[in-house]
Amino acid sequence: MSASQEATKEVEASPSYTVKINASIALKLASIGESSNSITTGPIFGFDGVEDNIISVTHTIAFPTFNSSNSNNNNSADDFFNLRSSNSRFQQDYLNKLETAGYTAHLLGWFICSTGGKYISQSVVESLLQLQDTLRNNKREIPSLLMVYDPSKSRDGFLSLKCFKLSDAFLRTVKSENKFVAKNLIENKLSYKNLLEEMPVIIKSNHLTNLKIQEFDLDYSRDSDTLLIAPSSYENIKASTDQLYDAINHFNHNLGNLNYFQRNLARDISKINKWESKIQQENEEKLKADPRAKVENPDWRKEFKLPPPSSKYEYLIASSAVNNICNSLEVTENIEYVKATGVESSLPL
Known part of the structure; x- marks a missing residue:
């Protein structure tokens, strides 16, 4: 059996995982999404192995913003993510502090707070693939994770928090000999629709999080607000349309x-x-x-x-x-x- 066939067999035999996210992480992402008008990213940390096929996300922090003059520029798709060397140092320093504090956390992937579905780029895919290879080299079979939070959807009454991994079809293709030629895409059934694969997510709450939620001021007297079409809705649609225009140009x-x-x-x-x-x-x-x-x-x-x-x-x-x-x-x-x-x-x- 060739090396490429062994790699393909390894990908096909990979188990399915469920991602368990602490409720505090969801609240933190909601806070980040509300306070930022641009795409915000950061590393996510946690562990696996305590429960069968469960990956626990326990800590996260946003990458620092260095250039405030470009904070409203949502189009620098390949500059904001993990390939920036300063961000790599930042996440390693944070991981070292977690280990010093006694937390047995590992880098699991990254989160993206983004409005309008703009979360995939070449730097995102390459960072996930690089981390995936690192995990495999360290004898850890879990996939690298990408958590996506859309604050504009959450304003409409539901939590838009999803978690993705590189699809098995993508991993089979990238490990094959000729990689992304048309023949391999057809044989591995890889298309733009299944580049990433969504993973099941469960949110774990605790007493401290419940106490924090009880502090929120929920005013139920304004029933008409549930039907309010706020200016922010139009701004989100406009921003998404601009993102679509840029994405089509790139396409x-x-x-x-x-x-x-x-x-x-x-x-x-x-x-x-x-x-x-x-x-x-x-x-x-x-x-x-x-x-x-x-x-x-x-x-x-x-x-x-x-x-x-x-x-x-x-x-x-x-x-x-x-x-x-x-x-x-x-x-x-x-x-x-x-x-x-x-x-x-x-x-x-």
Whole structure:
């Protein structure tokens, strides 16, 4: 069995996990999401092995913001995440403090607080893959985690907190010999829709968290507020639309690269076909002149070199980003439609 086949078998045999999140983590992410107008990320820490197939998330902290002038720029997708060296040092320093305090926590992955479904980028995928390899090298079979919190959805009355891992289809593809060529994508059934795989999440509460929740001031006297279409809703939709516009531009850029490759490939194949036709014609003329003449059928591979197969890696990520933002916009629009319908039915028309 080859190394790639062993890696594929290992991926297929990986168990399924459930992520258990402390309620304090959910409250902290809600606080971070409410206080920031831009994408906020940070490492998540915890442990596994205490309960079967349970990964416990116990600690988190947001990466520091260094440039306040760009705090409203949501488009620096590959700069805000773990590939920034200062963020790597920051999360390691925090992990060292946890260990000094006696917590047996490990780095499990990262969280993203983002409005409108903008959470996938090349830096996110590569960081998850790098951590996944580190966990495997340390004999830990758990997947690297990506927690996504959408504060705009949570304002509508439900907790939009999801946890993802790299899909088995993606891991099989990245561990195969040719990786992200079209043939491998088809064989491994990998597409932009299953680049990440959602994991089941349970939230564990405790007495301290319950006491904190009881401190919240919940005013039930303003029943009409449940149907209020606040200006923030329009701002969230506008921000999501801007994100979709940027994601489509990125998608079109990658699509242009693929089209350029296809044009070059088609041009080279046309040259090969013409060359083979010329050789065949010359051979036929030789045989007509002398039926016993020796003719050669040279291999075109010695005369021409086709471009290497095009990788669909960046194209997959760009497609997945567009898909996620569109799905988020669809959910938001459905919520606003329900609100508008409720307002309409309450008016004395």
